[in-house]
Amino acid sequence: MITKVQTLGLLAPAVLMLMVIGVWPLALVMFYSVHENFGSDSVFVGTQWYSQAYFSSNFQNNLLRSIGFSSLALAVELPLGLFIALRLPREGRLLSTLVVLMVLPLLTPNIVVGYLFKALSLPHTGLLTWVISIIGVDLSLNNPISAWCVIILMDVWHWTSLVVLFAYAGLKAIPEEYYRAASVDAASSWAVFRYVQWPKLKLMLSIAAILRFMDAFMIYAEPLAVTHGGPKTATSFVASAFFQSKKTQFELGFGAAVSVTCFVIVAVFAFVLFKLVTKQSLAT
């Protein structure tokens, strides 16, 4: 057993580091969001930046689109990722080959993904444009629905493997005996899923869901590369507030207010999901 002093010493570097590079910057953002900032001077302005953001229809629409986009992305990626994880072989050469190939999109920087899908949907010369034209549909990023389909497809391509990996790690944590017991009871494959796999999977899946929600909600470089937020503002999301406000010092507070709002939304989502999952596992 290690002593209290040792515990403190072991934790100190990590805690200090996270204070300086995690809590402190966040506190700064919160500070900016309630101040008018001129260079090094600042005046307290209360909720002015927040109300300016919340009453702007631009922000409201971006927020709604972000919520819509992240919900759609989760609605496709979570079931698909889970399904693929359940269908993966348990071991062997094929498994490791498949996993290496599946990780490739995760190793692709967001900006590359953005330009890749832009190139795929170039008019006349993009591969995706060509494939879609075979079934007689004209893919054009000037059409809001097409633009949305392309960026959803892009996100599914980029991130579903993350869900697969998390779900697969959850599945691997289930002892073989559970399956044997289930087969002794002649359990249906649905029953095996519901009572053997699901209880172990749901924590992993919710961590994947939280990570995915955050990234999808704050998506920024990819739609910028593919559609420039267009046509008009059809694919402009909540994070676009940051590069609008980055140009001038004057709107620092506005960007900060949007930052804090986004963080609170993501944190509430994570907290609720986490509570739901851990409460349920206590009940069963």
Place this chain on the structure above:
Amino acid sequence: MKSQRWPIAALLYVAFLLVPLFWLVSLSFKTEVEIVQQFTIWPHDPTFDNFLLIFTVSSWWMGYVHAGIYVVLNVSVSLLVALPAAYAFSRSEFRMKKPLFVSLLFFRLLAPIIMVVPFTEIFYDTGLFDTHIAVALAHCYFNVPIAIWILEGAVSAIPPEMDQSASIDGHSLLSFFGRVLIPTIAPTIAVAAFFCFMFSWVEYVLSGALTAVNAKPISGIMMRVASVSEGDYGVLAAVSLVGFVPGIIFFILVRRHLLQGFSIGRA
């Protein structure tokens, strides 16, 4: 799980992933004219110019060097800080342990773009702006918590008796870490290193914003090129393909341990 000889669904999924990647390869061997003017699946007139450009123009290949430097720095610092903390979380009892451990995950919820302004301020004030150290430290805010989570699982998986027998053998805490703990959980340390590497390598918002000239990573250069000239798909494709190489090598090295199921799944 029923054993299936051919996991059709998984194969189809992987095929779906490979199509855009094939396009990336194809683009990297095409000339800009071919990319925007005609539809060809294979490069009609293959060229190595895109790759040559990367390896001959120093601002391009130095971008990889800069990224490599801060990623290695970040991975080392993250592991160095996270391992003792993971050990404490696993082995000692203290107040607020559970909430503290769960709240680590909340750092991962701070999108890098939210952190750009305060980090710029902090690193300007400390004179670290445009250094590899700035980016390496900035990336710690999401990598240290992840590393603690992964490593805590590995420490908890080894029986506490091992610590006791080590202390009976006269190991101090430090020599216990070096001689016993680290060799025992080396595979998990490699997995944690891989995750830190991956998150740091693909992150481009902070690494772009916190650097100007001296430490501009490859992603920052790509951003700049992409924003100046609409297109240049061939060069961007070649740059990204080269950028895959370290990640793939690293992943192949640790994949067996990764597949053993890192133990966040044991909850």
